Amino acid sequence: MHKLVNALMSWSLWLPAVRLMRQVTFPIKMLIIASAVAVSLVWLLWVMVAGKLQNIDVTSQELAGVRYASAIYPAMDLAGVWRQQARNAAFGEGGEQLPQARQAFDAAFAKLQAVDAEVGASLKVNTPFAALRSAVQTAQATQPAAGTKADPEAVYQGMIGVSRTLADLLDAVTDGSGLALDPDLPSYHLISAVLLRAPDVIQTTVEIRGLVRTALKARQISPDNAARLEGYLAxxxxxxxxxxxxxxxxxxxxxxYGRQLTRGAVNGTDAFLKSVRLNVPVGASTLEGDASAFVALANQTLQGQFKQVEDNLKVLATILTDRQSALRQDLWLALTVTILCQLVAAYLGMGFFVAMLQGFASLRRHLITISMGDLRSTIEVDGRDEVASMLKELGNMQLALGQTVQQVHEASDVVVQSSMEISQGMTDLSARTESAAAALEQSSAALEQTNSTVAMTAESVEKAAHIAGGNANTASQGGAVMQDVADTMERIQASSQKISDIIGVIDGIAFQTNILALNAAVEAARAGEQGRGFAVVASEVRALAGRSAAAAKEIKTLITTSTDEVAKGTEIVRQASEHMHQIVGNAEQVNNLLGEVANGAKEQSLGIGQIGEAVHELDRNTQANAALVEQTAELANTLRGAAVRMAAQVDEFRLPGAQASALVEGVDVDAMIDAHRQWKVKLRDAIDAGDKVDVASLSRDDCCGLGKWIYADGQRLRERASFSTLVNNHAHFHQVAGQVGQLINDGRYVQAEDALAPNTPFTAATNDVVMVLSAAKRLGFV
Known part of the structure; x- marks a missing residue:
């Protein structure tokens, strides 16, 4: 089904209508559709009413035909009576009632003339009525005078024209009134019986009456008349x-209606047919019937036929009258129902129009509000139709847009702040990069000097390595000498030890001598005087032993000291030998290390040379980085400008909830932006309301709140470039706004709306002012 609908909607047949509907507003669309529907409905209503009226007219015409026929049948009846009285007079059988018969016919004919004067023209029976008038005149001329015989056949032929022209007139009335084409089944068959069959029945009855009467009068019937009679009877x-x-x-x-019908003439006609058969048997040449009795029966039959026609015409008139009333009732009912339905349709259509117009107006108002950046309004949804669904989705869109704008607003502030920090950082980095480049140049020069010094050091280390090699050899020789000294000192130490041992022995001998002297002294003391000399000798020996012991002790002390010194010297020599060996080893290591240092110095010299090249490359890269940093700083400034422009676009939106005011130089910039945005709102309101705009004030840049601040307190900032830009942009905006106001005053609202659309001078001028204010909000007036 969905595919079928899409296929139907994509049919190229609708393109002209689609293009037309896209060029007009909704009221015009509704007017076009309503006009098309109204024209079709009016046309259908007119066709219906015309059909009903035509049916009513047709019925009226048929009623007129019935009325005309109701006047014809009495005339036809009285014409037969008049003709019969005239024939009676011609036959010499009386004629006393001929004047009364003619007078009665004349009265009936006068009524017929009156009816013809009223409806004859509408029934278009002028020609047959003229023929009737001529036939009446002929009959009047043919009528025999009272008491005077005449040719009955001539009288009959002269007066039968009245009945025949009346029959023709009745046929013309039946055709002219539309009775022959009646659409309803009951009336159609009744018309067939009363107006189509009855005239033939009556006329045939009259013909049979005349033919049989003549035959009965003559007591015979000719074969031709017999044949005619058979035809008439059939x-x-x-x-x-x-x-x-x-x-x-x-x-x-x-x-x-059937119960109201009269059917008696059928039986009378059957009796009449039987009478004809009795009076004129088939094949009989001579007749014996009573002509007067037959004529009386025939007249009675005709009276019954006329009476039946008269009664049934009344029933037909009732049917047609009821139909006409029903048609009128149907017409009024149809008109009433149609008018009521049209009123209901108009009421509902007006409700639809108002609902759609209000819905579209609300949708347009909210769209305009959103397009002007005001996201604070609450979109109320009333109903569940398509417009309400669109308003609901518009509310969701406004909420999502508000959240997005809020995020963009925060992000733009972050981008502006970050771009400022990046710009400042890039400026600092540029300065530091330039300092680093200068330091690298100095480092490069220092590395060149270091490279030269390292090269000289490498040469010196190489020479020192040679000297260290010689020192190592000398140290090795000194080590060998020190080893010999150590060996000698060890031998001296051994000799000193032996001397010490000998001195010990001497000391022991002295001690023993002292002991012996002491013992001798003791023994001398015991000997007394005999031993005095021995005591003296013992004393001397003791003294000598003491001196020997003291000398030995001193020698021992010296020897011990010498031994200790020799031991120390030996130890020192040993240590010196070890140190000499270490010196020799160290000298060799120093020699090796100096060789390695020499090699390292050479490699260092090469490395420093490479470092110098790297430093040169680093210096070049640093110079390039410095240029790149400058470009980055410029890009950061560009990014800041773009961020400020983006923030300016975001600043035109007003979000739900209280927002903090941005005070710059003591001025609420957000309030200025909002007040400046109100100009577009005022111009939009003027377009919608068709109000006039004070173009003179609108064109001036010192009448609004921003202009008053610019030319008052704002003059303290006149030396700043951004303030000068604001003044120029603000003046240009009011010039453009004045042009839009003039369009509104001239009544060119469509052009005014187009002038307020995006990508127009008005929008560009507005953005220029907001751009300066938004930049001042974040960067200040610079």
């Missing part, structure tokens, strides 16, 4: 049967 029987069938159909189709 026709009368057929027409009578068909009339009876038609009446039966009326009874079946409309029982209520």
């Amino acid at each position: 026709t009368l029987a057929r027409d009578t049967a068909q009339a009876k069938v038609s009446l039966d159909k009326v009874q079946k189709a409309a029982p209520d």
